[in-house]
Structures are given as C-alpha cells and as structure tokens.
Amino acid sequence: MPLHWIIFIGTALLSWLASYRLQGKFKAYSKIPLPNGMTGGDVAEKMLRDHGIYNVKVTSTPGHLTDHYNPATRTVNLSEPVFHSCSVAAAAVAAHECGHAVQHAAAYAPLKMRSALVPIVSFSSNIMTWVLLAGMLLLHTFPQLLLFGIVLFATTTIFSLITLPVEINASQRALAWLSNAGITNGHTYGKATDALRSAAYTYVVAAIGSLATLMYYIMIFMGGRRN
Secondary structure: OOHHHHHHHHHHHHHHHHHHHHHHHHHHHOOOEOOOOOOHHHHHHHHHHHOOOOOOEEEEEOOOOOOEEEOOOOEEEEEHHHHHOOEHHHHHHHHHHHHHHHHHHOOOHHHHHHHHHHHHHHHHHHHHHHHHHHHHHOOOOOHHHHHHHHHHHHHHHHHHHHHHHHHHHHHHHHHHHHHHOOOOOOOOHHHHHHHHHHHHHHHHHHHHHHHHHHHHHHHHHHHHHHO
16 A cells, blocks of 8 residues: 555544544533533633633634634633533633633743744645645656645644644643632542543644654655655
8 A cells, every 4th residue: 555545544544533532522521510510611711810811701602622712812712512511521621722821821932833833834724735736746847846845734744743732731731720729629630631631632643644744745755856
C-alpha cells in the first residue's frame, strides 16, 4: 500500500476513534449532575470572577461541542447543552474554555503565539490544497511551487503543535479550579478529568496527522529533486 494511503487511513482511523471516545465520554458524563446544581454558564461566570476577570462575557451559542473562547471579542462561547446543563461534562467544558480566558489575562506565551498564527493559517488553508496539487503535478518542471505548498502546510502543522500545550494547560487550570472552588467533589472530579483528557486526545491526533502529512510532502519533494 502506498505511503500516502497508510498516512490517510491511519490518521482518519485515529481521528474517528478519538472523536468516538470523546462523544461517548461526554454523553455519559452529561447525565451526572453537579452536587451544587450549577449550570455550565454559572460555572463559567464564577471561574472568571474568581480569577478577577470582568471584561469577558459568557454567551450561549447554537450547536453541539461548539464551545470556544474568542480572544478577539473576549467571549466564552458555550454550546446550548453546556450553557444550560448542570452536569459534570458541562462544568468541565465551561471551566476549560474559561481556562483560555485565564491564559489570555495572564499573557500565556503559547496562546499568544497561536493567536498570532491565526491569520497566517487562515490564508494558508485557503490556498495550500491547490498549491500542493499543482506542485506535485509540476514537480519536475517547477519544484519551487511544491516547496511553497510545503511551507504553507508547515504553518498549519506548527499551529497544531502549539495548540497542544494551549489546550492541555487550559484543562489543567480548569481542573485545579474545579477542585479548589468545590465545584467538583471526590465522586465527580475524576469524571471531569476523564472528559477533558478525552478531548485532549483529539488535538494530539490532529497534531500527529498534520506532522505525518507534512513529512509525506517533504519526501515527495526530496524524491522529485533526486530524480
């Protein structure tokens, strides 16, 4: 089997397994209520206030697992099931997204680096597929085009790698606060930890897949140069 198919199938399988595991964990932990009855929105508001952050707004956004922190608008956007739910899963997600707001307030270096890369990655993502395709077709006559495509793809790989410490650190901040603030107890803390660990796996798989694909394009370029 050609190498690119091994990379594609392997990455797709790992991604599916990580996503399947994540959805299963959140489905299970969404049925376990918090002892204090706080909703995800309540948890987010309290975590921000406990960290002295008053310029970030918590909002409800449509969709499932669409939760995110937007540093440009300073908003913690929680999906409707998380915002309104009183479950362990909702508390874990809300605290994790607020962890990004805490990173922003503390000028956490990896978050600043990731934010700086956003416009570059957005530009690269819009054109790199066509540049890479054209570069492989014209490899023997215009190899510089494929090299340009590899540079574009490398920016997305760097973004994926920087995302790992950002996400892991946000979860660490979230779990520490959930415990210290008494939001979780001995029964629910482990479940919140498991939920966020499952979410982290999806970022690990994405980074591995991006790095493997980048190496594949580099191998094509080097092979073309030798020929």
